[in-house]
Amino acid sequence: MLDKNSFNFNWIDALPDTAKQAVVNTMTTRTFSDGEFVYLAGTPSEALYQVVEGLVRLTVMSPDGKEILMFVMRPGDCFGEVGLIEGTPRANSANVQGKTCLRLLPKQIFRALSKDYPSINEQLLQLMCRRMRLTLEMIEGAALLSLRQKLLRRLQALVSAYGEPAGDGIVIRPRFSQEELGKMVGASRQSINKELHALQSEGLIRLESGLVYVSNPERLSEQAFA
Numbered sequence: 001m002l003d004k005n006s007f008n009f010n011w012i013d014a015l016p017d018t019a020k021q022a023v024v025n026t027m028t029t030r031t032f033s034d035g036e037f038v039y040l041a042g043t044p045s046e047a048l049y050q051v052v053e054g055l056v057r058l059t060v061m062s063p064d065g066k067e068i069l070m071f072v073m074r075p076g077d078c079f080g081e082v083g084l085i086e087g088t089p090r091a092n093s094a095n096v097q098g099k100t101c102l103r104l105l106p107k108q109i110f111r112a113l114s115k116d117y118p119s120i121n122e123q124l125l126q127l128m129c130r131r132m133r134l135t136l137e138m139i140e141g142a143a144l145l146s147l148r149q150k151l152l153r154r155l156q157a158l159v160s161a162y163g164e165p166a167g168d169g170i171v172i173r174p175r176f177s178q179e180e181l182g183k184m185v186g187a188s189r190q191s192i193n194k195e196l197h198a199l200q201s202e203g204l205i206r207l208e209s210g211l212v213y214v215s216n217p218e219r220l221s222e223q224a225f226a
Contacts, residue, residue, distance in 0.1 A: 007161035008130065009077040011123040012050055019117035026113070027103040038080075038094040038102065045083025045090055047104040051075050054100025055174060060092045062186070069183040070138070072097075072174070074162075081124060084110050097174075150185040151195050152224035155205065159217050169206075169215035177210070 012023055029052065032038060038049065038056060049056075056073040070092060073079050083090050084107050105113075114120045137153070145153070155172070163170040176184075182192045196212075199205045204220055206213040214220050 007134075007157075009071075009073065009079065009127065010050070011078055011081075011120075011127045013076065014123050014126075015117070016119050019113075019119045022113055022117060023105065023120070024103075026109050027105050029101060029103055032096040032100045032102065034096065034098050034100075036096055038096065039090050041091060041093045042089050045080065045086075045088065045107065047106050048078060048080040048084055048110060049094075049105075050078045050103040052101040052103055055097040056094050056100060056102070057097055058092045058094050059183070066186065067183055068186065069180055071134075072162075072176075074174075078127070081127070085124070147185065147187055147191060148195055148198075149224065150187075151181065151192065152199070152204075152220065154181065154184050155199075155212065155214070156217075156221050156224045158212075159214055159220065163214070163217070166213060169213055170217055172212045172214070175210050176212070 012020060015023065027050070032054075039045075041060065051073050053075055056077075056079065057069060058071045058073065058079060060068050060070060062068055071079075073094075079094065080090075082088075114124075134157075137157075158172045158176065159170055162172050162174065164173050165171075177189075178192045178196065179189045181196075182189050185192075187195075196205065196207060200207055204214070204216075204223060206215065
């Protein structure tokens with residue numbers, strides 16, 4: 001089962017102060033408009049990024065041409081490191097949701113800093129392990145589970161990552177559309193709509209103004225991993 005730490009993508013703030021300041025002081029900022037791409041899959045990996053304001057969607061294309069939403073990066077989250085470490089093109093595409101401000105660290109500066117400050121590599125190793133665990137859970141879900149179970153597990157993950165207290169339960173913020181939920185689990189919007197309303201009729205969730213509320217996260221987790 002995934003917990004909140006599984007979605008901790010902010011390795012920069014976990015660095016010792018000296019290393020953190022060295023990284024932050026060499027980063028520049030750039031603002032993106034809603035829907036603009038930060039980079040596309042297959043393009044050269046020239047920088048890594050940290051979200052200052054807004055949201056960034058990381059997506060990949062399945063072999064049959066369907067877009068799969070892997071992660072949504074929030075303020076503080078970092079992304080784009082893998083291509084710099086491997087020296088390979090981008091494996092995913094990144095586009096922003098709403099007006100978004102990013103810090104960026106160019107490839108050559110990143111490589112120099114990672115040599116001068118070993119703690120950078122230590123934190124990146126921990127980050128890669130967390131992402132590998134998340135990816136393995138996604139692969140398992142895609143291969144073995146029913147749509148209901150895939151959706152329940154994704155909702156449980158979203159509660160862990162994005163859940164905020166709301167009354168006597170939890171609300172998932174930011175808002176994820178039914179189309180986006182479908183892209184997370186490889187299903188159509190219509191299928192997701194049907195499953196969400198079934199879960200609502202069972203009392204597992206409540207749908208209100210486009211948001212998903214969970215009154216009993218423990219019960220949701222039990223159903224997700226039953």
